[in-house]
Amino acid sequence: RRINCRNALNAGQAEIAYEIAKNHGPLTGQYYYEAEFLAGWIALQFLGKPEIAQQHFLALRTASSGPKTTAKSEYWLARALGAMGNDTEANSHLENAAKFPLTYYGQIARQTLKATPGALPLPPAPTPSEEDFENFAKRDAVKTIALIRAVKLDKLAPLFFHQLARTIESPGEAFLLAKLATVMQQPHASVRLSKIAFNRGLPLAEQAYPTNLLPEYKRINKPVEPALLYALSRQESEFNPVAKSPVGARGLMQIMPGTARAIARQNKVRYHRSKLTKDPSYNVMLGAAHLADLLASYNGSYILTLVAYNAGGGRVRSWTKEFGDPRAKNVDAIDWVERIPFTETRNYVKKILTGLQIFRSRLNGPGGALRILSDLNRGQQETPAETAPPGPEPATASN
DSSP, X not given: OHHHHHHHHHTTOHHHHHHHHHOOOXXXXXHHHHHHHHHHHHHHHTSOOHHHHHHHHHHHHHHOOSHXXXXXXXXXXXXXXXXXXXXXXXXXXXXXXXXOTTSHHHHXXXXXXXXXTTOOOOOOOOOOOHHHHHHHHHOHHHHHHHHHHHTTOGGGXXXXXXXXXXHOOXXXXXXXXXXXXXHTTOHHHHHHHHXXXXXXXXXXXXXXXXXXXXXXXXXXXXXXXXXXXXXXXXXXHTTOTTOBOTTOOBTTTTBOHHHHHHHHHHTTOOOOTTHHHHOHHHHHHHXXXXXXXXXXXXXXXXXHHHHHHHHOHHXXXXXXXXXXXXXXXXXXXXXXXXXXXXXXXXXXXXXXXXHHHHHHHHHHOSXXXXXXHHHHXXXXXXXOOOOOOOSSOOSSOOX
């Protein structure tokens, strides 16, 4: 149904797309969220019916529990109310969305409201209490992890880390869990469990967005913003230097061996397949060079660069042909991202742009950190040139 809805929209049949989304039947969780969002978004942006859109966004807001969906529903309620001329109520909903500054739509809302430039409040790391220490030590899963350490089977520990991250309610205990993973020299496990806890509302921003897990590397191409490298590597591998995907992408930046070979040849660097997972600096050197090539190909557009890195240049060409070019001033970049048909790629772009703002704040301090609207519109020009060929196919697996 979701695919049929998007296919109808791409074929210019917005009314049919709306009917498909609206008549979604009994759904729960993410499926319900997506159906209500699609119905509201199509009604607002393609049918020009903000009153109808408002009802769908209200339904989404009522069903929302997590920060991401809440911020999304509040932002689009603001857009619908703004289209109806109700600026006062629209601003109120923007302010509600902006209460979630570590989410994609929370950041967009915050910058739309012209909050203090660069201000991106990060929650401080929790300080565990004596009760947290006692309760943590009593947990059966923690005792099991201790046994695993004793018999040197540390590779089994992440199973218990992730289970605990999904159930622990105390911020202090969540902090202790992340610390334990770090002590066991599993920083990537610490990142993953911190992401799980962070997405549940526990304040582990520093642990979920660490700034000490990318190695120094030799630059062989144009420079790439460090915060972008961090955000992309976090999304690709959770900073696991030996990560391998089912289709063969490798290392911190999840580079496909064929792409790595082409980048090495292009930059006159010796290619070593084994180094993609054995030498983190080598992996980042080639990954950063590939990212720089993509940025140059797409006139600095972060959206198109991330789409190409995840899904390949062929998808960039077909989607810019279908939806327009997000670098054009007459194309709404926020809408363009929502039109990406692959859920994985759509979420990939959003998560990296969101993480980019957080890593900027962590690496550079709060000044100048929040620039998500500028990042969405990077490479913008009156009439974008024809999308350049991307060179090697995606660094990671395509959808």
